[in-house]
Amino acid sequence: NAGVTQTPKFRILKIGQSMTLQCAQDMNHNYMYWYRQDPGMGLKLIYYSVGAGITDKGEVPNGYNVSRSTTEDFPLRLELAAPSQTSVYFCASSKGQGLNEKLFFGSGTQLSVL
Amino acid sequence: EDQVTQSPEALRLQEGESSSLNCSYTVSGLRGLFWYRQDPGKGPEFLFTLYSAGEEKEKERLKATLTKKESFLHITAPKPEDSATYLCAVQAYGNNRLAFGKGNQVVVIP
Numbered sequence: 109n110a111g112v113t114q115t116p117k118f119r120i121l122k123i124g125q126s127m128t129l130q131c132a133q134d135m136n137h138n139y140m141y142w143y144r145q146d147p148g149m150g151l152k153l154i155y156y157s158v159g160a161g162i163t164d165k166g167e168v169p170n171g172y173n174v175s176r177s178t179t180e181d182f183p184l185r186l187e188l189a190a191p192s193q194t195s196v197y198f199c200a201s202s203k204g205q206g207l208n209e210k211l212f213f214g215s216g217t218q219l220s221v222l
Numbered sequence: 223e224d225q226v227t228q229s230p231e232a233l234r235l236q237e238g239e240s241s242s243l244n245c246s247y248t249v250s251g252l253r254g255l256f257w258y259r260q261d262p263g264k265g266p267e268f269l270f271t272l273y274s275a276g277e278e279k280e281k282e283r284l285k286a287t288l289t290k291k292e293s294f295l296h297i298t299a300p301k302p303e304d305s306a307t308y309l310c311a312v313q314a315y316g317n318n319r320l321a322f323g324k325g326n327q328v329v330v331i332p
Contacts, residue, residue, distance in 0.1 A: 150323050151309070153319040167319055211266070216264070
């Protein structure tokens with residue numbers, strides 16, 4: 109069972125470039141999330157989704173966009189990358205027991221914007 | 223605003239030396255408090271959810287407890303494989319997100 113799969117694992121972007129971080133889960137989970145983790149800081153929620161076609165902003169959504177066309181996939185789009193977006197990004201999913209219940213995390217994408 | 227403070231930030235333990243990690247929280251109506259373990263270069267892994275003061279949960283050498291202001295993660299007779307960063311998070315009723323603390327980094331020396 110693969111769980112939550114994130115690609116790529118590492119990426120270096122130049123300022124102003126765009127990219128999509130991919131996230132897929134094979135557990136048929138309703139809820140999916142994107143977090144960023146900065147050194148010495150707690151995880152911050154970027155966007156989340158409660159099901160296909162439904163997304164909502166988290167705590168730090170500026171500079172990012174998401175879509176959820178299927179239950180399995182939840183890509184995160186960075187437009188016009190900025191140095192402040194240098195971080196480790198984690199995708200997570202959970203069952204429909206309630207938002208934020210028992211999150212399953214991917215292994216992360218380390219992004220540097222130079 | 224929901225706040226979570228974890229202490230100590232870092233802890234070095236000898237194998238077998240029991241200790242406790244603290245998670246102090248401020249939230250307007252606690253819906254749940256969560257503990258996760260994170261190994262270097264990996265995503266967090268779920269450990270426990272606590273919902274009400276007085277509740278306790280155990281898993282192997284770990285035991286989590288909850289009061290109205292804080293939670294403790296007790297590590298009994300730790301082994302080197304317990305070395306990790308332990309994350310605490312809270313969710314308030316009516317809030318759509320978790321508030322995470324910065325973590326407790328634990329190193330267990332053989």
